[in-house]
Amino acid sequence: MTRVLVIGGGIAGPVAAIALQKAGFDPVVHEAFDRTADQAGNFMNIAPNGLDALACVDLAAPVRRLGFVTPAIAFYRSDGHRLTPDISTEVQAGPGAVIQTLRRADLYRTLREEVERRGIPIQYGKRLTDVESADGRVRARFEDGTHADGDLLVGADGIRSRVRRIIDPAAPEPRYLGTVNAFGVAPKRRVEGTPGVLRMYFGRKSFFMSAQHPDGDVWWFANPPRPSEPDAAEMRRPGMDWRDEIVELFRRDGMPALDVVRASTQFSVPSANYDLPTVPHWHRAGMVLVGDAAHAISPTAGQGGSVAIEDAVILAKCVRDAPTIAAGLARYEEVRRTRVEGIVAQGKRNVDGNLSGPLGRMVRDFFIRRAFRDIAAKGPDNTPVWMLGHHIDWDTREVASARTGR
Numbered sequence: 091m092t093r094v095l096v097i098g099g100g101i102a103g104p105v106a107a108i109a110l111q112k113a114g115f116d117p118v119v120h121e122a123f124d125r126t127a128d129q130a131g132n133f134m135n136i137a138p139n140g141l142d143a144l145a146c147v148d149l150a151a152p153v154r155r156l157g158f159v160t161p162a163i164a165f166y167r168s169d170g171h172r173l174t175p176d177i178s179t180e181v182q183a184g185p186g187a188v189i190q191t192l193r194r195a196d197l198y199r200t201l202r203e204e205v206e207r208r209g210i211p212i213q214y215g216k217r218l219t220d221v222e223s224a225d226g227r228v229r230a231r232f233e234d235g236t237h238a239d240g241d242l243l244v245g246a247d248g249i250r251s252r253v254r255r256i257i258d259p260a261a262p263e264p265r266y267l268g269t270v271n272a273f274g275v276a277p278k279r280r281v282e283g284t285p286g287v288l289r290m291y292f293g294r295k296s297f298f299m300s301a302q303h304p305d306g307d308v309w310w311f312a313n314p315p316r317p318s319e320p321d322a323a324e325m326r327r328p329g330m331d332w333r334d335e336i337v338e339l340f341r342r343d344g345m346p347a348l349d350v351v352r353a354s355t356q357f358s359v360p361s362a363n364y365d366l367p368t369v370p371h372w373h374r375a376g377m378v379l380v381g382d383a384a385h386a387i388s389p390t391a392g393q394g395g396s397v398a399i400e401d402a403v404i405l406a407k408c409v410r411d412a413p414t415i416a417a418g419l420a421r422y423e424e425v426r427r428t429r430v431e432g433i434v435a436q437g438k439r440n441v442d443g444n445l446s447g448p449l450g451r452m453v454r455d456f457f458i459r460r461a462f463r464d465i466a467a468k469g470p471d472n473t474p475v476w477m478l479g480h481h482i483d484w485d486t487r488e489v490a491s492a493r494t495g496r
């Protein structure tokens with residue numbers, strides 16, 4: 091059986107391992123950190139396209155048990171006025187579509203449990219340092235002096251990927267986007283409207299998003315601007331320091347952010363925002379990249395995790411259906427590159443819109459109103475929006491296109 095070394099036990103890695111096992115391969119996951127390391131308290135959204143891809147490998151149900159359902163989104167100006175009504179996720183992604191809002195640590199834990207439940211080994215404390223490749227075999231070397239041999243190596247090792255650098259020593263570094271992400275939770279607040287709806291506020295100085303958990307807590311994040319890339323010491327500042335700074339950002343706005351941030355009792359350590367627009371080489375000599383290792387997306391798109399899941403499932407289909415592993419990897423890149431680079435570009439436009447001046451803000455608000463009016467006019471039974479309405483059919487074969495002949 092074909093042995094696959096999956097490097098990284100975040101999101102793309104566990105899903106890739108499960109999808110590859112379903113496709114008839116023999117995967118092993120190697121994760122750098124000890125199993126207790128993923129304490130990240132922040133939250134994220136798994137979009138309908140991510141849930142659709144998870145359903146291909148029977149992972150949608152366990153993920154849907156985490157966090158809460160987000161049935162709609164809405165946009166607001168800095169003075170608190172609505173730019174849009176609550177826009178149902180169904181009109182963007184088809185009947186029954188929802189977004190799942192969940193804590194990152196819960197998602198990682200659940201995916202790893204599902205890997206173990208399927209009998210796929212996960213080895214912790216295995217930080218990849220190098221890969222040797224010859225005669226159709228790969229050897230992964232780890233920091234602890236051990237190694238593992240296989241027929242294919244999947245680099246699911248995130249935005250600072252070591253595998254990316256091994257495939258191409260000249261591969262680009264992530265691009266800093268000029269903002270940081272700060273997360274918090276305000277306990278038991280009264281806020282307007284239906285619980286679960288993602289409410290996006292374009293504050294004058296910072297973007298702010300909040301959603302009410304059905305238990306009454308309000309989960310939020312803000313994107314304080316930081317023109318130059320913060321260093322590690324700044325990012326380690328205590329949460330309460332950040333809270334005071336964020337309160338100041340919203341003092342002149344008329345949105346609920348000020349009250350919510352002031353009332354917050356939980357803060358997670360903020361992180362700087364990056365993306366990775368174009369990685370020239372996704373695969374070489376039995377090694378391939380998935381998820382953030384290949385194409386990190388600004389968090390403002392709410393898509394990085396979902397697209398990483400899509401990658402993992404489509405990679406498994408491509409190697410399942412191709413005559414050779416090399417042909418499968420070529421097909422995978424062919425299927426994925428245009429879509430993911432389009433989503434990276436959309437994420438960057440979101441960041442630029444959030445950082446624009448008064449005139450730019452007017453233009454942005456005009457386009458948001460118009461875009462969502464057009465989407466809402468179509469209704470849930472019309473063509474789904476390209477990003478959220480993406481669908482994968484596990485049983486359809488991934489065959490080479492006539493255009494490339496691969």
Ligand SMILES: Cc1cc2nc3c(=O)[nH]c(=O)nc-3n(C[C@H](O)[C@H](O)[C@H](O)COP(=O)(O)OP(=O)(O)OC[C@H]3O[C@@H](n4cnc5c(N)ncnc54)[C@H](O)[C@@H]3O)c2cc1C
Nearest residue numbers: 098100101102122134135218247248381382393394395396
């Ligand atoms: C603040 C923030 C908010 C976000 N919000 C959203 C959101 O709402 N929705 C969304 O879809 N996406 C969101 N994203 C993006 C999303 O988190 C990423 O796109 C997603 O985690 C990518 O998954 P991955 O498996 O490729 O990488 P990761 O989740 O980063 O996993 C990589 C794994 O590889 C391991 N690893 C790294 N190096 C090595 C090595 N050398 N050897 C072995 N293992 C290694 C790491 O320990 C880690 O476990 C957000 C990102 C950030 C930073």
